[in-house]
């Protein structure tokens with residue numbers, strides 16, 4: 001199975017590294033606009049093969065889309081990341097132009113590919129890709145919920161002092177500091193609601209830490225994070241390529257689901273070989289529905305910036 005990743009920067013290269021290391025794809029093409037950069041990243045990752053024991057074929061290219069031909073999945077991470085103090089929304093102007101042209105080039109060479117959009121503001125970039133490519137909605141997937149949910153599970157694991165892998169929890173809604181919705185009511189540890197172990201105040205703190213999880217790292221690192229984002233993309237691509245049908249919160253075009261239309265927003269999805277196999281209704285309560293509606297309004301108004 002062949003995967004192309006556009007943008008060999010922090011997130012793209014980490015994603016390639018995790019996918020190679022875990023044997024998720026048999027072939028990975030890294031493409032970047034910066035002369036020689038993707039070639040260098042691919043060569044560096046290739047040289048891990050004998051020490052970590054993988055057989056994935058890696059190729060790095062500078063802007064040569066012919067090498068991406070026949071990809072099963074294409075991942076778009078090209079664009080600028082946040083700097084400290086910036087919101088994801090502030091990236092819109094520059095990244096919209098990049099994402100649109102990259103997506104069109106990719107489609108030309110891989111007409112059957114499933115598209116995974118990572119560049120921020122991710123919900124708006126996913127909507128842009130959906131509208132400009134004209135593909136069925138199951139083939140355009142925005143990655144944000146997988147990352148936000150892994151951050152939520154990490155903060156829950158710290159509060160509970162239990163392994164994150166024993167915790168099940170999901171973040172839906174927009175992929176923004178104020179728009180994401182950590183579903184604390186539905187979070188569980190080994191099947192038991194976390195509300196049995198944590199107070200309301202503790203849960204509120206976990207939710208608040210999750211929502212600013214990206215900004216916390218941006219302030220610490222001086223640029224946005226890459227290990228967890230790269231691993232989250234790999235986790236999503238694994239579910240597609242290996243038809244794992246995992247339930248992952250992804251930004252997808254909604255047509256009535258969760259009461260919304262004509263936006264891409266994070267909802268729980270079954271992810272398999274066709275991309276989005278199904279959008280799952282997790283039955284929000286009234287308070288969660290109100291938060292979702294507010295989040296959708298914020299995503300919608302950000303999409304308006306595409307027209308200007």
Ligand code: NAI
Nearest residue numbers: 007009010011032033078079080081118119120143144229
């Ligand atoms: P980075 O700056 O390390 O890498 C971006 C790469 O894109 C650079 O190597 C650059 O040369 C390349 N690029 C720019 N224009 C291009 C074009 N037209 N064609 C091909 N390559 C091009 O940035 P990083 O940290 O990897 O972040 C990438 C994007 O992902 C940013 O927009 C960031 O905000 C977003 N992001 C999204 C997350 C999510 O959960 N959806 C999580 C983390 C980052």
